[in-house]
Amino acid sequence: RTAVDTPLPVLGRDVRVPLVTGGEVPYAALDYAASAPALQRVWDDVAAYAPYYGSVHRGAGHLSQLSTDLFENSRATVAEFLGCRPGDDVVFTRSTTDSLNLLAAVLPPGTHAFAFESEHHAALLPWGRRGDTAVTWLDAPRTPGQAVEALERALAAREPYGPALVCVTGASNVTGELWPVRELAAAAHAHGARIVLDAAQLVPHQAVDVAESDVDWVAFSGHKLYAPFGAGVLAGRADWLRRAEPYLAGGGATRSVARGAAGEPVVEWHDTVARHEAGSPNVIGAYAIASACRALTAAGFERLEAREQALLARLREGLAEVPGARVVSLFGDDAPRVGVVSFVVDGWNSSHFAAALSAEYGIGVRDGLFCAHPLVRALLAEGGGSSDTAARSASAWGGGGRRAGECGTPDEVPAASAIRVSFGVG
Ligand code: PMP
Numbered sequence: 001r002t003a004v005d006t007p008l009p010v011l012g013r014d015v016r017v018p019l020v021t022g023g024e025v026p027y028a029a030l031d032y033a034a035s036a037p038a039l040q041r042v043w044d045d046v047a048a049y050a051p052y053y054g055s056v057h058r059g060a061g062h063l064s065q066l067s068t069d070l071f072e073n074s075r076a077t078v079a080e081f082l083g084c085r086p087g088d089d090v091v092f093t094r095s096t097t098d099s100l101n102l103l104a105a106v107l108p109p110g111t112h113a114f115a116f117e118s119e120h121h122a123a124l125l126p127w128g129r130r131g132d133t134a135v136t137w138l139d140a141p142r143t144p145g146q147a148v149e150a151l152e153r154a155l156a157a158r159e160p161y162g163p164a165l166v167c168v169t170g171a172s173n174v175t176g177e178l179w180p181v182r183e184l185a186a187a188a189h190a191h192g193a194r195i196v197l198d199a200a201q202l203v204p205h206q207a208v209d210v211a212e213s214d215v216d217w218v219a220f221s222g223h224k225l226y227a228p229f230g231a232g233v234l235a236g237r238a239d240w241l242r243r244a245e246p247y248l249a250g251g252g253a254t255r256s257v258a259r260g261a262a263g264e265p266v267v268e269w270h271d272t273v274a275r276h277e278a279g280s281p282n283v284i285g286a287y288a289i290a291s292a293c294r295a296l297t298a299a300g301f302e303r304l305e306a307r308e309q310a311l312l313a314r315l316r317e318g319l320a321e322v323p324g325a326r327v328v329s330l331f332g333d334d335a336p337r338v339g340v341v342s343f344v345v346d347g348w349n350s351s352h353f354a355a356a357l358s359a360e361y362g363i364g365v366r367d368g369l370f371c372a373h374p375l376v377r378a379l380l381a382e383g384g385g386s387s388d389t390a391a392r393s394a395s396a397w398g399g400g401g402r403r404a405g406e407c408g409t410p411d412e413v414p415a416a417s418a419i420r421v422s423f424g425v426g
Pocket residue numbers: 033034095096097098120122123169171172173198200201221223371
């Protein structure tokens with residue numbers, strides 16, 4: 001626990017938490033991969049705008065106009081931040097999960113999706129749920145080169161040779177490892193497939209360039225980009241989006257609605273980005289994302305990355321001194337990664353270890369399978385996994401351990417899980 005310089009202040013740096021051993025310490029937020037704190041700048045921008053809040057696309061009043069401008073300018077800021085091509089759509093969604101489900105909903109009939117089994121569930125599960133689409137999960141590769149080869153083989157072998165979509169992560173939410181996005185995009189395109197980049201863990205750490213990396217779509221969540229106000233993004237090719245049935249049916253997505261002669265609905269959907277943004281949009285969430293994009297760009301990713309890599313090196317050095325600690329990875333120890341590291345410690349139940357970090361040191365990390373069950377189970381099996389034979393029980397640290405959540409309830413504590421430390425700016 002050493003003070004580090006702060007390139008961009010975040011909320012919560014002054015929050016103090018009680019320790020089970022008595023006293024209190026400043027909270028050490030090391031769970032950015034689950035959700036990052038808001039940048040101070042984002043919070044300030046949101047607070048400055050809040051009094052001027054008004055309905056978007058739905059009002060003639062001054063504040064409605066102002067809010068509509070702000071919402072649309074936020075879209076333009078995100079497009080610029082992502083390096084989108086002219087004509088690309090930027091759809092505001094709720095999250096990465098929502099964005100990928102939206103894309104799954106607009107796939108042309110017959111689309112075959114491909115994803116490595118090592119992906120986050122949000123990038124694994126949306127595909128193939130519609131009866132007229134299919135999905136194949138590919139083996140987790142052990143080198144970036146293997147990933148490209150495996151994808152090429154799978155795409156070449158597909159029958160019939162119809163539309164295909166590849167979904168791949170930019171940086172793993174488990175190992176932090178970077179994936180060969182450009183090469184995978186080239187492989188996908190060489191076989192007539194399209195590719196969507198799950199950038200949930202990439203955008204907070206590295207500049208993403210949609211045009212240059214030649215991905216067709218990119219998805220991310222505001223809450224991992226220091227803008228935790230309930231919005232996400234799906235950006236990319238407009239054609240599939242604008243041809244498909246709207247993701248949500250409702251106001252704002254329609255040009256005209258009428259009742260036909262036999263009482264049937266006669267609906268003309270917008271063929272703009274509005275088609276998939278039915279309902280009153282989350283203008284504060286979108287504005288917060290745009291604010292974070294501006295702040296990160298102004299700070300400069302090179303500078304942010306340099307600091308993050310220095311912290312990463314320190315974390316790895318520290319872990320090397322912990323008896324029995326083993327960092328998990330797919331591509332090997334030296335593979336480039338962002339500030340996300342998962343590990344197990346021999347003789348320790350990971351839930352207990354994480355609970356102890358919180359209760360005894362005020363350090364907030366995450367333990368579990370990180371919504372990437374196939375990957376984490378396989379990585380844990382390799383090294384024997386973490387032990388369930390902790391000498392002390394989690395309740396000794398004030399009832400810590402796993403809480404109810406998206407990937408399991410306290411009754412479903414997995415026999416083996418990992419501990420994840422993740423960070424970024426702030
Ligand atoms: N993909 C990756 C790589 C993630 O890390 C996450 C969040 N852990 C998601 C997708 C899903 O993001 P959200 O929960 O914001 O929808």
